[in-house]
Amino acid sequence: AGTPVAAGSRRPKYVIRADCMFASLDPHVNAVTTALAPRSPVFDVKFLDAVRPLYSVHMGVENAAPALYALARFVKPATVVEVGAGYTSAWLLRALADNDAELDRVAELQRRDACDLLDWPWCEPVSVQRPPGRLVCVDNCAHQTTTAGGVVDVAAALGLSERLEFEIGDAFEIFSNEDRFARDSVDMFWLDFGVGDRVADFVRGLWPAIAPGGFVVCHSTLTNRATRQWLEAVRRGAGEAETGLPPSEVHHVSLLEPHKHFQNALTLLQKRPAGFEEPLYSERA
Numbered sequence: 001a002g003t004p005v006a007a008g009s010r011r012p013k014y015v016i017r018a019d020c021m022f023a024s025l026d027p028h029v030n031a032v033t034t035a036l037a038p039r040s041p042v043f044d045v046k047f048l049d050a051v052r053p054l055y056s057v058h059m060g061v062e063n064a065a066p067a068l069y070a071l072a073r074f075v076k077p078a079t080v081v082e083v084g085a086g087y088t089s090a091w092l093l094r095a096l097a098d099n100d101a102e103l104d105r106v107a108e109l110q111r112r113d114a115c116d117l118l119d120w121p122w123c124e125p126v127s128v129q130r131p132p133g134r135l136v137c138v139d140n141c142a143h144q145t146t147t148a149g150g151v152v153d154v155a156a157a158l159g160l161s162e163r164l165e166f167e168i169g170d171a172f173e174i175f176s177n178e179d180r181f182a183r184d185s186v187d188m189f190w191l192d193f194g195v196g197d198r199v200a201d202f203v204r205g206l207w208p209a210i211a212p213g214g215f216v217v218c219h220s221t222l223t224n225r226a227t228r229q230w231l232e233a234v235r236r237g238a239g240e241a242e243t244g245l246p247p248s249e250v251h252h253v254s255l256l257e258p259h260k261h262f263q264n265a266l267t268l269l270q271k272r273p274a275g276f277e278e279p280l281y282s283e284r285a
Contacts, residue, residue, distance in 0.1 A: 028114045032122055035105035035115070040098045041158075042069060042091070050157055051090040054147045060263020061192070064219060065091040067255075067266065068190060073098060075215065077187030078133055081206075083171045084192030084219070085137040085148035092190065093160040096133030103130070136165045138174055139193070172202065181209035192219040197226040200233075203269075204244030212276040215268055222256050222265035231267060249273045 041047045055062065065088045072080065072095035080092055107126040109115035115123050139148040155164045167174065171193060174180055186209045195202050203216065210216060221227045230243060231254065237247040250269050257264040 026117050028109070028116055031109055031114050032117055035109055036102065040094065042094045042098065047094065047158070051087060051154060053150055054087040054090055054154055056086065056147050058263075059086055059147070059192075060220070060260065061086070061088050063257060064088060064192075064266060068092055068217065069095045071215070071217070071268075072096065072188060075188065076103070077214070078131065079136070079186050080133070080188045080190065081136045081138070081181070081186050081209075082190040082192070083138045084190070085139040085151045085166065086146065088190060088192065089135065089137055089148075089151045089164075090154050090158065090160075092135050093155055093158070093163055096135060096163050097160055100132055104128075132163060134163050134165060136167065138167045138169060138171050140170055141168055172198075172205075175202065175205040175209075181206075183208050184211045185209055187211050187214045189214070189216045190219075191216060195227070197229070199227055199230045200242065200244035202244070204240070207245060207249075207271070210271045212271055212273050213278075214271050216271075218267045218269070220263050220265055221267040222254055223261065234269075245269070246273075 068088055069091040072092055076099050077096075080096065082089060082092060103126050106115060106123050107128045110123070110126060111128075115121065137148070137151060139146070141148050152161070152164070152166055155161045186206075189206060189210060191202070199218070206216070218227070221231050233242045234245060234247075234250065234252055240246050249271055251272055252267060252269050254265060254267040
């Protein structure tokens with residue numbers, strides 16, 4: 001497919017329209033685009049209005065909540081656990097629902113053998129029998145500025161109640177029970193409560209439940225002394241006795257909101273035990 005260009009020369013020139021070439025070679029490109037292109041109520045002002053009652057400036061998650069939504073959409077966790085419920089709960093629930101909707105569209109294309117681009121499978125096989133994504137929230141509802149008590153009502157208003165399991169209680173007690181979560185059963189863990197200088201003890205209890213490749217996301221880790229000391233120990237590869245984490249299993253990165261003094265950071269810990277690695281699908285793409 002080419003368009004003649006005569007300007008600047010007596011000989012005709014041609015512009016090669018690669019988009020036309022790919023369109024003709026890719027009969028499924030429109031269907032795959034429709035399945036994967038962003039579409040979510042999270043981009044709608046109605047969603048923001050619905051979750052507004054859960055927002056507390058003291059909790060400092062106005063940017064963390066969309067970041068968690070994006071992370072959950074990206075890594076597609078089946079089970080998310082949140083300690084410290086509130087504004088972020090609604091964003092995580094929305095992410096789980098949007099994941100399932102996206103995967104359902106992909107599964108339908110695969111059923112019709114229409115999820116190929118350039119005659120190559122574009123997505124991993126998606127099971128239509130997979131369980132829906134779920135969020136387990138744990139909160140003692142004792143913080144003076146908490147909005148955790150409103151999570152159940154907001155989830156119902158958004159039509160997301162079936163994904164939510166809300167547990168009122170002390171997180172340390174819950175995670176000291178080895179039977180509460182099976183080993184390798186949690187894909188993403190959002191840790192947002194006043195753990196202070198006991199963070200090593202807490203992550204030691206939850207780490208066995210984290211699935212290989214899964215994430216623990218910790219709030220407010222950089223600019224307060226208690227959690228910063230723990231984080232520096234993680235950074236220098238200190239032993240499990242000091243950090244609660246096997247140093248050979250954890251990769252980490254921390255993000256700072258530079259305009260805030262408090263509630264201003266996220267640390268992402270990924271569990272990478274021996275033998276874990278991501279798949280390889282191509283040479284370069």
